[in-house]
Amino acid sequence: MEFYNRHEEIKRLKTALEASQPRLIVVYGRRRIGKTRMLQQVVKEGDIYFIADQRETKLQIASFARLVATKIESFDKVTYPDWEIFFRSINQRIKKGTTLFIDEFPYLVKNASELPSILQKLIDEKEKLNFHLVLSGSSQQMMQKMVIDHHSPLYGRANEIIKLTSMRPGWLKKALNCSYVEAVEEFSIWGGVPRYWEIRNDSASMEEAIKKQVFNIHGILHEEPMRLFLDDTRDTVQIHTLISIIATGANRLSEIASRIGKPTTQLSRPLQKIIELGYIKREIPYGVSKRNSKKTLYKVSEPFMLFYYRFIVPEKTTLELGYVDQVYKQIFEKQFSSHCADIWENMCRQALPNLFTNSLFKPGVRWWGNNTEREQMEIDIVANSSDDRELIIGEAKRSSTRNISAIIKELEKKAKTFPLVRNQRIILALFVKQNTLKETPDNVFIFTPEDVVKALS
Structure with a gap:
């Protein structure tokens, strides 16, 4: 699919990377939001783009070294015992002004908690540093803790911090080449996530895409929420439970507490965490103070999440038995208009x-x-x-x-x-x-x- 939008973010990236002094840039946002595609728009000849994974540190360093060797001859012929020696070796041999991109940076830190401190030392030696550094990650909470939290070694070092959020419906219309009415309907399913638009575009119709990629147990998006939650928390069950309760109509704190069987005092922090991740929001009537908790309603804020928890979660067993067409006809078709009206x-x-x-x-x-x-x-x-x-x-x-x-x-x-x-x-x-x-x-x-x-x- 063609790359759309992100003009402001790309402009900021290019401006920062044109600086004569080394720059630290941080890009984060939920999975599938388009971070990698956006960064690829600013990668220049000679830059190094590494995508981390969850292997042990020794294997990650070796893999990174092989990539660097495509730009710096024989760089992988040496064994690097730790990240500090690795990055200092790059700095000694890299062409000044090169940009080093590290995608899914949190994966490296999970196995090497000292890495942010190592990078801090390098960044603080700006007069000796020869490269720009771009750190990207899907774990929103971890990226915030590593850069934005004032206890983090990298706190205050970033020259740009860019959080990628969902794209707007107008871009979905262009991506799917559909009518304005259809754009509203499609947005009520896929929301503003570009990767979902790509998946939708692989099918001839919205119905086919929903059945094949979401309702079917082998579909790419059939277990999507749980994959997203794993990026930011170990307690996926609690997030899954809370969103499920909210999506099916329990919107007041007292109602949520009653359904989950916990006192309201134990729900403030987990609900706030889900709000920060962008999956739910607080709704307060016009003219009422935000401090008025009695009037507050909790709503699922992301269209795909609302769709998933309204139509897939309640029918999970039926769908796993293979009754995809029946669920679509008997449940989705009858309730879709109401769902779409909420998004509209x-x-x-x-x-x-x-x-x-x-x-x-x-x-x-x-x-x-x-x-x-x-x-x-x-x-x-x-x-x-x-x-x-x-x-x-x-x-x-x-x-x-x-x-x-x-x-x-x-x-x-x-x-x-x-x-x-x-x-x-x-x-x-x-x-x-x-x-x-x-x-x-x-x-x-x-x-x-x-x-x-x-x-x-």
Whole structure:
């Protein structure tokens, strides 16, 4: 698949690597997010790119030496007893200004905990160092501990720290060459992970890809979450359990604690860890302080994870017995619309700042609570402008059968009874699969998947 996006990250990398003084650059992010493909865009002739694995240190050094020997003649003819001698030997013989890339750096550190301290000594001798060093890794927690944690030997040494995150839906549309409506549906399954897009592209349709690569026990992504968890923790069971509970509807801390059979006080740290890894998020109603834990909901934030824990985990036994077609037809087809609607809502919230360019708006959030008539009410999207003079109140409806005029009337009623309006200009926003109105009311903005996907490019 063609390489897409990452323009800002590549620009930062190239600028750093053009410096006359040696640079330390750290790149990290979850597996399959595109770190290796991105780094390959900046590798120059003469650079050295080593991908570590989980073998013992002695074997890793020998393997690394053989790679270096393709650039430095006979480098592998010597036995290097430890990493310090290895790197100092490279430094003595390497051409000044060369970049040394070490991919999956945490694998080396697992078997040689002294390695960060060795690199620290080399980096602190900048006047003697002849190469740039780029460290990359999929273990997010380990990379943070080795570089960002103030106790780490490499703390404060990095000239660039780049965390790769998921790509936006607009790039998925280009990668899959699909319509805007299809882009929303595809994104609700594969999310913003480029490697998933490649796997999807190997199949003729979304249905074929889901059945072959996710539902089938031999599929590349059938055990994907557990592989991801192993990068960052030994306690994969706890993460697996918590995400499974949240994905199936237990969103309050008390509900999660009840389902898992533990007091709420024992869940704060593991939930925070999963949030830091990017798999779940806290959701708090518009206008409520983040300190208000009673209102907090926990939601699965990554589309593929939500899809996996909604459709694969509950049907694991059935799928392992080979009933792939039956699960797809009886479970997935009946529930997919609801699943896609959740992802669509979140896309609409994220798109707001690019949809309203005359004022600076924050991304939208959901609101729920009692309205001014003391009735329970929920609003899909609420966002205020940076100057707090304007307030967007919006609804996201994925169904194409709903009467848009009726939805607008419902939205107007919600706006009138919304209790948090403070002398602000109200802007109504409606997000629909298809705009069937010939004329749009003056106070209403209507957006379709085309608008949202373009805004998220």
